[in-house]
Amino acid sequence: xxxxxxxxxxxxxxxxxxxxxxxxxxxxxxxxxxxxxxxxxxxxxxxxxxxxxxxxxxxxxxxxxxxxxxxxxxxxxxxxxxxxxxxxxxxxxxxxxxxxxxxxxxxxxxxxxxxxxxxxxxxxxxxxxxxxxxxxxxxxxxxxxxxxxxxxxxxxxxxxxxxxxxxxxxxxxxxxxxxxxxxxxxxxxxxxxxxxxxxxxxxxxxxxxxxxxxxxxxxxx
Amino acid sequence: xxxxxxxxxxxxxxxxxxxxxxxxxxxxxxxxxxxxxxxxxxxxxxxxxxxxxxxxxxxxxxxxxxxxxxxxxxxxxxxxxxxxxxxxxxxxxxxxxxxxxxxxxxxxxxxxxxxxxxxxxxxxxxxxxxxxxxxxxxxxxxxxxxxxxxxxxxxxxxxxxxxxxxxxxxxxxxxxxxxxxxxxxxxxxxxxxxxxxxxxxxxxxxxxxxxxxxxxxxxxx
Numbered sequence: 001x002x003x004x005x006x007x008x009x010x011x012x013x014x015x016x017x018x019x020x021x022x023x024x025x026x027x028x029x030x031x032x033x034x035x036x037x038x039x040x041x042x043x044x045x046x047x048x049x050x051x052x053x054x055x056x057x058x059x060x061x062x063x064x065x066x067x068x069x070x071x072x073x074x075x076x077x078x079x080x081x082x083x084x085x086x087x088x089x090x091x092x093x094x095x096x097x098x099x100x101x102x103x104x105x106x107x108x109x110x111x112x113x114x115x116x117x118x119x120x121x122x123x124x125x126x127x128x129x130x131x132x133x134x135x136x137x138x139x140x141x142x143x144x145x146x147x148x149x150x151x152x153x154x155x156x157x158x159x160x161x162x163x164x165x166x167x168x169x170x171x172x173x174x175x176x177x178x179x180x181x182x183x184x185x186x187x188x189x190x191x192x193x194x195x196x197x198x199x200x201x202x203x204x205x206x207x208x209x210x211x212x213x214x215x216x217x218x219x220x221x
Numbered sequence: 222x223x224x225x226x227x228x229x230x231x232x233x234x235x236x237x238x239x240x241x242x243x244x245x246x247x248x249x250x251x252x253x254x255x256x257x258x259x260x261x262x263x264x265x266x267x268x269x270x271x272x273x274x275x276x277x278x279x280x281x282x283x284x285x286x287x288x289x290x291x292x293x294x295x296x297x298x299x300x301x302x303x304x305x306x307x308x309x310x311x312x313x314x315x316x317x318x319x320x321x322x323x324x325x326x327x328x329x330x331x332x333x334x335x336x337x338x339x340x341x342x343x344x345x346x347x348x349x350x351x352x353x354x355x356x357x358x359x360x361x362x363x364x365x366x367x368x369x370x371x372x373x374x375x376x377x378x379x380x381x382x383x384x385x386x387x388x389x390x391x392x393x394x395x396x397x398x399x400x401x402x403x404x405x406x407x408x409x410x411x412x413x414x415x416x417x418x419x420x421x422x423x424x425x426x427x428x429x430x431x432x433x434x435x436x437x438x439x440x441x442x
Contacts, residue, residue: 057282061323064276067330093329094322094367101318102282108314109288134366141358145350146315 001025003039004181005199006118006157009165011047012174013156014116022053024106026099028092029063035186039179046175055106059098068092080197088126088194090183096129097138100153104142107151115153122161122198132158162202170208177211191216222246224260225402226420227339227378230386232268233395234377235337243274245327247320249313250284256407260400267396276327280319289313301418309347309415311404317350318359321374325363328372336374343382343419353379383423391429398432412437 001007001023015021025040027033037056044054062068068075068091078089096119103115119130128134135155143149157165169176181199182189189196191214201220203210210217222228222244236242246261248254258277265275283289289296289312299310317340324336340351349355356376364370378386390397402420403410410417412435422441424431431438 055282055285057285059282061276061278061280062326064278065323065327065330067326091368093326094363095326097322097325097362097366098319101315101322102286104318105283105288105314105316106286109286128368128370129366131365134362137358137362137365141318141355141362142315144352144358145318145355147312147349149349 001040001043002118003036003043003179004118004195005162005169005176005179005202006120006165008043008118008176008179009169009172009174010116010118010155010157011043012169012172014114014154015047016172019114019116020053021047021049022055022106022110022112023047023049024099024103025054025056026059026102027056028059028095028098030092030183032180032183032186035180035182042178043175046178055102057102062092062095062098065093078194079192080194090194091127094129096134100138100142103153104146104151108146108148113150113152115151117153117155119155119158120160120162120165121158130158161205162198163205166202166206166208170206180212185215188213188215190214191218222261222264223339224257224264224400225339225416226383226390226397226400226423227341227386229264229339229397229400230390230393230395231337231339231376231378232264233390233393235335235375236268237393240335240337241274242268242270243276243327243331243333244268244270245320245324246275246277247280247323248277249280249316249319251313251404253401253404253407256401256403263399264396267399276323278323283313283316283319286314299415300413301415311415312348315350317355321359321363324374325367325372329367329369334371334373336372338374338376340376340379341381341383341386342379351379382426383419384426387423387427387429391427401433406436410435412439 001011011021023044075089107115121132135153139153142151181195183193183195184190197220204221222232232242244265296310328336342353356374360374363372402416404414404416405411418441425442
């Protein structure tokens with residue numbers, strides 16, 4: 001659970017289908033990590049995940065490795081270009097594999113059999129590690145690389161648009177007002193980075209007012 | 222490169238086939254991590270890997286997650302039982318997936334197209350993440366989860382016995398005397414933990430004297 005919209009709704013879906021939630025948050029040297037951690041705890045509180053069921057990990061090596069505007073201060077966070085092809089500057093190379101590996105190691109240790117992740121294929125025009133086929137291949141690696149081979153990764157929102165995710169979150173009473181998505185700021189969301197643009201467009205297409213504050217709210221839909 | 226035998230010989234093989242080496246070392250809270258780091262640098266020095274081509278990462282969350290005698294002080298390091306089935310207490314859940322993910326993220330950032338790992342299937346009676354099929358599945362996840370899809374993981378010693386790895390290392394002039402394998406001690410290898418037992422048996426079956434000091438040298442072959 002990053003503290004963002006997609007993982008919040010994913011957690012609400014997992015809970016609504018009967019799973020007990022254990023919540024993983026990963027810091028990786030991104031600019032807004034303190035704000036995201038705060039959002040993670042606020043979302044976990046709202047979903048009744050006890051403190052003893054939360055794990056906060058630091059992947060400092062993703063910042064050491066660099067290559068992304070999220071973790072390298074020398075690369076600026078660009079404004080969104082939702083029509084562009086290729087990965088945006090915010091792409092962190094192979095990031096989701098690290099997050100999945102932690103989730104699987106934790107699941108194997110606590111004898112959980114499902115790892116939920118809020119990956120969204122709509123973002124995958126630019127992020128290769130958000131493609132459904134990536135998760136299918138990773139699931140096969142999990143089956144072969146763990147002792148019992150019974151852990152599965154689930155991506156319940158991967159086929160949804162952002163607007164559908166917003167609507168599903170509202171339907172399930174997910175704490176959307178506690179989430180944080182902006183890559184640039186930690187007090188008032190900028191409204192123009194990749195993440196704000198995707199989020200705002202989703203709320204606009206769902207016809208729902210985004211409850212968090214923005215510096216500017218361009219029309220993306 | 223853990224600082225151990227298998228990754229040392231793997232690096233020597235990669236170099237002998239024409240690759241420029243960039244060396245990754247991962248600490249994960251294991252008991253002997255300081256000794257392994259020292260061995261990593263000694264091996265990298267011997268293989269002429271410049272300091273600017275080395276990356277040392279800490280996976281502290283593997284110790285946070287626990288579940289292994291390597292990272293959890295409350296679980297003793299047991300003596301080897303090379304005939305036992307199931308993973309030994311030293312198994313760190315899904316560990317190699319974390320190491321591969323770092324290697325792939327680094328490779329994608331520096332535009333390398335191969336990630337070598339010294340996984341050995343002989344160990345895989347107990348470690349599921351040493352099975353060849355795990356690497357094949359992970360390679361598919363790498364192809365689908367990276368931008369260019371051209372990075373491949375190579376496991377040149379995965380099909381070799383420890384004795385064959387020792388012989389290959391000697392043939393290539395790999396710095397075997399600089400390596401460290403013991404899970405238990407940092408000055409004189411114990412000779413009886415899983416890792417010492419596999420290593421000593423390999424040297425004994427190769428008919429070569431292991432150049433490092435041991436407290437005891439049982440006959441395993």
